[in-house]
Amino acid sequence: MGGEDLSKIISLTQIKVACKDCNLFQLCLPVGIGDEDLELLDRIIRRKRPVRRGEHLFQVGDRFQAIYAVRSGSIKTFAPTEDGHEQVIGFHLPGELLGLAAITAEYHPCAAKALETSSVCEIPFDELEQLSEQVPSLQHQLLKVMSKEILHDQSLLMLLGKKSAEERLAALLISLSDRYRQRGFSVSEFHLSMSRNDIGNYLGLAVETVSRLFTRFQEEGLLTVQRKHIRILDLPRLRALATNVRPAPSRLSQA
Amino acid sequence: MGGEDLSKIISLTQIKVACKDCNLFQLCLPVGIGDEDLELLDRIIRRKRPVRRGEHLFQVGDRFQAIYAVRSGSIKTFAPTEDGHEQVIGFHLPGELLGLAAITAEYHPCAAKALETSSVCEIPFDELEQLSEQVPSLQHQLLKVMSKEILHDQSLLMLLGKKSAEERLAALLISLSDRYRQRGFSVSEFHLSMSRNDIGNYLGLAVETVSRLFTRFQEEGLLTVQRKHIRILDLPRLRALATNVRPAPSRLSQA
DNA sequence: CGAATCCTTGAACACCTTCAACAGGGGTGG
DNA sequence: CCACCCCTGTTGAAGGTGTTCAAGGATTCG
Numbered sequence: 001m002g003g004e005d006l007s008k009i010i011s012l013t014q015i016k017v018a019c020k021d022c023n024l025f026q027l028c029l030p031v032g033i034g035d036e037d038l039e040l041l042d043r044i045i046r047r048k049r050p051v052r053r054g055e056h057l058f059q060v061g062d063r064f065q066a067i068y069a070v071r072s073g074s075i076k077t078f079a080p081t082e083d084g085h086e087q088v089i090g091f092h093l094p095g096e097l098l099g100l101a102a103i104t105a106e107y108h109p110c111a112a113k114a115l116e117t118s119s120v121c122e123i124p125f126d127e128l129e130q131l132s133e134q135v136p137s138l139q140h141q142l143l144k145v146m147s148k149e150i151l152h153d154q155s156l157l158m159l160l161g162k163k164s165a166e167e168r169l170a171a172l173l174i175s176l177s178d179r180y181r182q183r184g185f186s187v188s189e190f191h192l193s194m195s196r197n198d199i200g201n202y203l204g205l206a207v208e209t210v211s212r213l214f215t216r217f218q219e220e221g222l223l224t225v226q227r228k229h230i231r232i233l234d235l236p237r238l239r240a241l242a243t244n245v246r247p248a249p250s251r252l253s254q255a
Numbered sequence: 256m257g258g259e260d261l262s263k264i265i266s267l268t269q270i271k272v273a274c275k276d277c278n279l280f281q282l283c284l285p286v287g288i289g290d291e292d293l294e295l296l297d298r299i300i301r302r303k304r305p306v307r308r309g310e311h312l313f314q315v316g317d318r319f320q321a322i323y324a325v326r327s328g329s330i331k332t333f334a335p336t337e338d339g340h341e342q343v344i345g346f347h348l349p350g351e352l353l354g355l356a357a358i359t360a361e362y363h364p365c366a367a368k369a370l371e372t373s374s375v376c377e378i379p380f381d382e383l384e385q386l387s388e389q390v391p392s393l394q395h396q397l398l399k400v401m402s403k404e405i406l407h408d409q410s411l412l413m414l415l416g417k418k419s420a421e422e423r424l425a426a427l428l429i430s431l432s433d434r435y436r437q438r439g440f441s442v443s444e445f446h447l448s449m450s451r452n453d454i455g456n457y458l459g460l461a462v463e464t465v466s467r468l469f470t471r472f473q474e475e476g477l478l479t480v481q482r483k484h485i486r487i488l489d490l491p492r493l494r495a496l497a498t499n500v501r502p503a504p505s506r507l508s509q510a
Numbered sequence: 511c512g513a514a515t516c517c518t519t520g521a522a523c524a525c526c527t528t529c530a531a532c533a534g535g536g537g538t539g540g
Numbered sequence: 541c542c543a544c545c546c547c548t549g550t551t552g553a554a555g556g557t558g559t560t561c562a563a564g565g566a567t568t569c570g
Contacts, residue, residue, distance in 0.1 A: 079413065082498050087413045101409060103402035110409070129398075133391050140384060146401040147358035153408035154356060154365070158334070158342045160415035161459030165526065196549060204416030206527055211550050227535080227549080243337050420558065451517060461559055466518050482517080482567075 037135050044127040047071075050119045057098070057112035057120065064102035066122045070094050073118020074193045078201075079110040088202040090152075091115070091194055093179050100149050115193040160204050168203040169213045170242035173223070177232060188232040292390050299382040302326075305374045312353070312367035312375060319357035321377045325349050328373020329448045333456075334365040343457040345407075346370070346449055348434050355404050370448040415459050423458040424468045425497035428478075432487060443487040 046066075050073075051057060057068055060080055068075075075092040089110055092098050102108045103125070132139040159171050181187045192199075200207045214225050222238050224231045232238060301321075305328075306312060312323055315335055323330075330347040344365055347353050357363045358380070387394040414426055436442045447454075455462040469480050477493050479486045487493055 079409070081413065081417065087417055089409055089412065101402060101405045104399045104406060105402070109406060129391075129395060133388075133394070136384075136388050139388070139394055142398065143384075143401065144359045146398065146405065147356060147360070149405050150356045150401065150408060151359060151364060153405060153412065154334070154344055157344065157408065157411055157415060158336065160412060161457075162336065162342060202416075207549080208528085208551085209526060212526095215550075450515095462516090463518080463560085464558060467558095470518075 037138070040131055040135070041138065044124060044131060045069075046122040046124070048120055048122050050117055051114040053114055053116050055114050057114070058108050060108055060111045062108045064099070064106055064108055064125065066124045067097055067099040067102075067128070068112070069121040069123065070096050070098070071119040071121060074115045075112050075118060075120070076115055076194060076198060077110045077112045086201065088194075088198050091176075091198075091202070093176070093183065095183050096179070097145060097149075100146055103146075115198075165203075165205050165209050166213060166216075167242060167244070168205065169199070169210060169217070170238050172199065172203060173230065173232065174239050174242040177235065188235060190230055192228045192230055292393070295386055295390070296393070299379060299386060301377040301379070303375055303377050305372055306369040308369055308371050310369050312369070313363050315363055315366045317363045319354070319361055319363055319380065321379045322352055322354040322383070323367070324376040324378065325351050325353070326374045326376060329370045330367050330373055330375070331370055331449060331453060332365045332367045341456065343449075343453050346431075346453075346457070348431075348438065350438050351434075352400060352404075355401055358401075370453075420458075420460050420464050420468060421471075422497060422499070423460065424454070424465060424472070425493050427454065427458060428485065428487065429490075429494050429497040432490065443490060445485055447483045447485055 057075060070092050072094050074094075075098060077089045077092065077098055078086045079089060080086050092112075098112055099108065101110065128142070132142055159168055163171065176190065176192075177187045180190055194202075196207050196210050199205075200210045203210070217223050217238075218225055222232070222234050222241075224233065312330060325347050327349055329349075330353060332344045332347065332353055333341045334344060335341055344356075347367075353367050354363065356365060383393075383397070387397055414423055418426065431445065431447075432442045435445055449457075451462050451465050454460075455465045458465070472478050472493075473480055477487070477489050477496075479488065
């Protein structure tokens, strides 16, 4: 079944995302930063050695010193709950940032863990801040990135607050697909680096429910799934599932 | 039943919060901004006339030009869902900011509506940004405020993803209580300016469930509630309800 | 005072969870 | 190289929590 694309898909984990395809580069790109300023930004970024599956980028309570950009692989962020369990906050794909929530707190309120072998850029925050004083457009873009994070969280709020299990899983798959598209990867075929457990945790569902949904989606011809390999067959219908809210909860709420 | 406090509580909606008690003032306070810089900040802030219950501060799609700080009253922010309903994003009390999510988008992704007669400060964003170029500590504080917003949203995610109806309502009441405490108001007795509908919408619950929970909390001696007037009788137990996660979802998830 | 709206209460139902057992891979060691 | 085991994922059945539907009660405002 379409094994020809497999090499491209599998190699995704090895591909290094160039800075120009990275969200972080949007810190300068749209406002037309000069090469010298770009050079300055590039200079403060540290490129860490790859982290292996299961390794932590930072732990809860670690002192906040830097934000991170994913170059390859994938990272999950999660926070401990009062009873010793965890809540998955997000999955971070190549070109995306992590650690933004810590800026206010001086220490990290959540932990970050590699879902597979990954590489990241570490951007020391105080240096970034100093640099942004010299480069106003950088400061503006920093705010933009934070604002985008707020937007993302709020759309997730809507997901968890209003949507059914079916809609939640569909929404996650669509989100992954869209984000892969932005990075130039396949929209319809990709690797789920996170476990069913992580997915259920993230979506506020039991693992069993996630499993059953994958089975149902497959029966309905929406996708095929083999372990962690996903192939979306009917993207429009999946998207409709993800965006549509339930049949209609009685009457109109006050506008 | 302790009616002596009522005048103080009811007058809450009329009290004007001085700038020094306002979150926005934290944009300068912690880093010790000089009086002249504070003067500059104060100069760009526009104090709008009071908005009445039901009036909008801004609508979805309005061009983003300013962020707002609540001086008195309360504001709800909400976004439309695909089917014409709405999702309440947050309730904003005196001293809190709104409109931060719009920075990335150029237009407002959500609307803001007064829950009661309220007054707000309008802070033109481009002027704020320009000012923050001159005042680095202001820039830092702006990032902090955004980061705090992310933290808040993420704790809400946990609420909607993992907690039972009971825990959600308890968490909202505790959140309100804590925020009132920070502003110097009563922790145990306050006015719910939002409708049950808004509460249910915000917490991802049916109105009926919210109503039943209030009744149950009352039966259990946690609080008394009369229409919109709340009096918390057992704050520690309510807090325990809010922070504790369910009995224990089977086994430990992977740390 | 009447009407509209908001809130409450009750009963049936639906969805998702929980409990339980099994299957399938991937790694390790024989 | 195969056997075994552990972990992850799947499937089934029972149960609970919250929703939906329906109706009645309270409050506010014209």
